[in-house]
Amino acid sequence: DAGITQSPRHKVTETGTPVTLRCHQTENHRYMYWYRQDPGHGLRLIHYSYGVKDTDKGEVSDGYSVSRSKTEDFLLTLESATSSQTSVYFCAISERGRSYGYTFGSGTRLTVV
Amino acid sequence: DQQVKQNSPSLSVQEGRISILNCDYTNSMFDYFLWYKKYPAEGPTFLISISSIKDKNEDGRFTVFLNKSAKHLSLHIVPSQPGDSAVYFCAASGGNQAGTALIFGKGTTLSVSS
Numbered sequence: 001d002a003g004i005t006q007s008p009r010h011k012v013t014e015t016g017t018p019v020t021l022r023c024h025q026t027e028n029h030r031y032m033y034w035y036r037q038d039p040g041h042g043l044r045l046i047h048y049s050y051g052v053k054d055t056d057k058g059e060v061s062d063g064y065s066v067s068r069s070k071t072e073d074f075l076l077t078l079e080s081a082t083s084s085q086t087s088v089y090f091c092a093i094s095e096r097g098r099s100y101g102y103t104f105g106s107g108t109r110l111t112v113v
Numbered sequence: 114d115q116q117v118k119q120n121s122p123s124l125s126v127q128e129g130r131i132s133i134l135n136c137d138y139t140n141s142m143f144d145y146f147l148w149y150k151k152y153p154a155e156g157p158t159f160l161i162s163i164s165s166i167k168d169k170n171e172d173g174r175f176t177v178f179l180n181k182s183a184k185h186l187s188l189h190i191v192p193s194q195p196g197d198s199a200v201y202f203c204a205a206s207g208g209n210q211a212g213t214a215l216i217f218g219k220g221t222t223l224s225v226s227s
Contacts, residue, residue, distance in 0.1 A: 033214060042119075042202060042219035043157070058214060090156055101147055102215065104156030 006105040023091030031094040032074040119218035132190040136203030144207035
């Protein structure tokens with residue numbers, strides 16, 4: 001979907017290094033989310049944002065931080081990457097929150113070696 | 114503890130037949146349910162949803178049924194087509210989970226053979 005882009009699409013990083021993933025939207029939606037997808041676990045919420053500078057933790061937030069300094073960008077940072085954070089990360093946006101569905105980005109495949 | 118469960122990791126169906134994907138939930142506070150479809154190397158895309166005040170919602174070949182007393186919903190695809198082969202995620206919202214966020218199941222991989 002052209003309204004939401006994730007960067008990078010693929011990244012390989014070493015254990016212990018910090019990594020930042022970017023989600024950029026052009027839809028001016030209020031809500032933004034970060035999920036990770038792992039085999040056998042489906043999609044699990046990491047963090048979400050309900051406005052600029054307003055963020056909250058999800059189910060699997062340990063080891064991750066987020067920032068949202070402007071409406072269009074939601075950054076996910078792995079403070080010190082571990083092999084357990086090897087995953088596919090999806091960003092999602094929503095105009096009116098939970099009941100109206102999300103639009104997902106194409107994902108970032110992160111490998112921590 | 115998993116609040117949204119998709120107990121069948123995979124389902125194989127012949128083209129033209131019905132596909133039935135199942136989902137169970139544990140949180141009685143959930144009031145909105147959605148199905149997403151995901152192709153490899155792409156993000157999930159919204160398919161169909163249902164509010165807890167309804168028991169059925171239909172959109173073309175796709176119908177979602179909700180049985181609140183059993184805390185169960187199902188997605189019916191009729192007729193199934195090879196292009197329907199994908200991973201299907203059930204999602205729910207409401208209750209006390211992380212604010213406005215959706216809770217997803219583990220997904221069911223549907224394979225439709227021609």
